[in-house]
Amino acid sequence: MPQDIYFTVVENYLIAKGVYLIKLRPTVMTAHPLPGQFAMIKIVEGGHPILRRPLSYSGATNHEVQFIYKVVGEGTGILSQIKKEEQLKILGPLGKGFDLSLTKKKALLVGGGIGFAPLLYLTDVLTEKKLQVTLIIGAKSLPLLPVEFIEKRAKQNTKIHFATEDGSIGWRGMASDLLTDILTNDSNYDVLYSCGPMPMLNSVAQIARKHKIPCEVSVEAFMACGLGACMSCVVRDREGEYLQVCKEGPVFKAEQLFGEKSND
Amino acid sequence: MTDLSVQLGNLILKNPVVAASGPWGYGLEYADICPPEKLGAFISKGLSLKPRKGNPPPRICETPSGMLNAIGLQNIGVDAFLKEKLPFLVERGTTVIANFFGSSVEEYAQTAEILSSVKEISALEANISCPNVGGKEGKFFGSTAERAFEITQACKKATDKFLIVKLTPETRDITEIAKAVESAGADAITLINTFPAMAIDVKTRKPKLGNITGGLSGPAIKPIAVRMIWETANAVNIPIFGAGGVMTAEDALEMIIAGAHAVQVGTVVFNDPGAPLRIIEGIENFMVSEGILSLKELIGSIVIDN
Numbered sequence: 001m002p003q004d005i006y007f008t009v010v011e012n013y014l015i016a017k018g019v020y021l022i023k024l025r026p027t028v029m030t031a032h033p034l035p036g037q038f039a040m041i042k043i044v045e046g047g048h049p050i051l052r053r054p055l056s057y058s059g060a061t062n063h064e065v066q067f068i069y070k071v072v073g074e075g076t077g078i079l080s081q082i083k084k085e086e087q088l089k090i091l092g093p094l095g096k097g098f099d100l101s102l103t104k105k106k107a108l109l110v111g112g113g114i115g116f117a118p119l120l121y122l123t124d125v126l127t128e129k130k131l132q133v134t135l136i137i138g139a140k141s142l143p144l145l146p147v148e149f150i151e152k153r154a155k156q157n158t159k160i161h162f163a164t165e166d167g168s169i170g171w172r173g174m175a176s177d178l179l180t181d182i183l184t185n186d187s188n189y190d191v192l193y194s195c196g197p198m199p200m201l202n203s204v205a206q207i208a209r210k211h212k213i214p215c216e217v218s219v220e221a222f223m224a225c226g227l228g229a230c231m232s233c234v235v236r237d238r239e240g241e242y243l244q245v246c247k248e249g250p251v252f253k254a255e256q257l258f259g260e261k262s263n264d
Numbered sequence: 265m266t267d268l269s270v271q272l273g274n275l276i277l278k279n280p281v282v283a284a285s286g287p288w289g290y291g292l293e294y295a296d297i298c299p300p301e302k303l304g305a306f307i308s309k310g311l312s313l314k315p316r317k318g319n320p321p322p323r324i325c326e327t328p329s330g331m332l333n334a335i336g337l338q339n340i341g342v343d344a345f346l347k348e349k350l351p352f353l354v355e356r357g358t359t360v361i362a363n364f365f366g367s368s369v370e371e372y373a374q375t376a377e378i379l380s381s382v383k384e385i386s387a388l389e390a391n392i393s394c395p396n397v398g399g400k401e402g403k404f405f406g407s408t409a410e411r412a413f414e415i416t417q418a419c420k421k422a423t424d425k426f427l428i429v430k431l432t433p434e435t436r437d438i439t440e441i442a443k444a445v446e447s448a449g450a451d452a453i454t455l456i457n458t459f460p461a462m463a464i465d466v467k468t469r470k471p472k473l474g475n476i477t478g479g480l481s482g483p484a485i486k487p488i489a490v491r492m493i494w495e496t497a498n499a500v501n502i503p504i505f506g507a508g509g510v511m512t513a514e515d516a517l518e519m520i521i522a523g524a525h526a527v528q529v530g531t532v533v534f535n536d537p538g539a540p541l542r543i544i545e546g547i548e549n550f551m552v553s554e555g556i557l558s559l560k561e562l563i564g565s566i567v568i569d570n
């Protein structure tokens with residue numbers, strides 16, 4: 001059951017160009033979120049801006065939750081200026097997270113842009129269960145990637161591969177190209193989890209289908225209520241029907257959203 | 265004891281704060297955070313004869329002091345609502361008002377008739393801000409007095425229930441529309457629905473909404489709503505539900521003083537689901553501190569110096 005409670009900011013700092021990490025502790029007992037779930041964060045005390053901002057949990061312990069976010073507009077801009085000890089109201093946990101039971105031994109995680117954020121939490125949980133994780137993270141260029149942060153965060157049992165479009169670090173090209181390359185050498189993965197821009201998720205879905213690997217994708221949408229009432233946040237599925245990202249997602253089976261054709 | 269109850273004809277509300285149609289869906293998802301039975305009434309998402317899919321995304325965008333929405337009146341259809349959603353609300357002791365619409369006068373009447381036979385529904389609210397399909401002039405059914413009269417009359421013939429007609433601000437003279445629906449037999453009026461509006465992403469040069477245009481709601485439209493409530497309260501005798509950007513008890517009181525019997529809250533629930541209950545408390549605190557025993561004393565109590 002999602003609750004709307006106050007959290008106190010523990011830390012809020014820059015980890016890469018335009019990318020921040022905010023850690024908060026709840027002021028009362030609250031439900032523990034699962035990887036892939038998100039929260040609706042009230043970024044101001046009053047009503048301007050009026051809407052909350054949806055962010056996926058990038059980490060959670062018994063005492064703290066964590067969100068990694070990119071500053072893309074007014075709301076995230078305001079969020080980046082919030083100081084320690086300030087309080088924010090957070091409605092969560094919301095949505096359907098990743099299906100952890102799909103990982104029997106080895107999982108492959110592909111993140112594009114800020115999409116790596118929920119995948120870090122997923123990595124925490126899978127590696128805690130002693131499962132193996134290969135993490136592919138793609139971005140336009142090195143300054144946008146919190147490389148040391150990610151390397152320090154990932155514990156044993158995790159292989160990390162970076163991909164940048166300009167080749168400033170790691171593989172030169174898209175994360176999906178690197179994915180293809182990795183699977184060519186070893187496609188023995190139980191599942192592929194992915195989060196990032198829609199065209200990337202489409203490519204990842206096609207690649208997963210080709211290798212017959214079950215695949216889950218996490219998508220984003222502009223949201224108002226965040227809990228399934230207002231019907232603002234829909235995404236089109238492969239049949240042209242509308243699914244609510246906040247309630248039926250944000251994690252979907254790749255084949256729900258992406259058909260055989262790659263032009264959607 | 266402060267009396268917050270409101271009587272509108274044979275419809276009695278325990279307090280003047282009502283859930284507006286749309287943002288709350290059918291009430292289930294918000295039930296734990298803002299129990300619908302604690303509000304004066306709960307107005308359902310707009311219901312149509314057949315289920316509707318709604319518009320392509322993006323369906324919303326934030327604008328200064330508000331937001332645009334073009335949900336496209338997605339709903340499960342009146343039959344599914346009655347079977348799957350209404351029982352939950354009734355079980356909790358909610359005062360349920362069913363909002364409905366159609367794409368023709370006949371559809372309005374048919375839907376009203378179906379809802380009429382349900383005793384657990386306390387009132388009906390006709391959304392006449394729908395595109396004026398088949399009409400000669402006026403963008404929406406509620407844009408001209410003629411169409412507004414026609415629809416209200418057809419609905420009134422189809423139901424014995426308390427009928428509220430929700431007006432669109434997209435019209436030349438709101439009092440003209442209000443008088444027309446009053447003479448057609450409406451029991452109350454809701455002022456106002458969202459205002460047609462638009463936003464463009466300058467980087468992509470594309471409209472921010474999949475539907476191109478949408479309805480503006482939130483604090484940005486409150487002054488328009490207050491003006492229309494005041495003008496209409498001076499033009500008709502039937503009670504008014506104020507709606508449009510109510511965020512606080514002050515906003516609600518503004519509308520009540522302007523002439524509204526009750527207010528509807530929608531957009532605010534996205535910002536803060538606890539707000540509606542705080543608005544009720546705020547109205548009560550105001551009455552206590554001003555020594556007002558009954559809400560009746562406040563309705564239309566605006567002071568105009570001559």
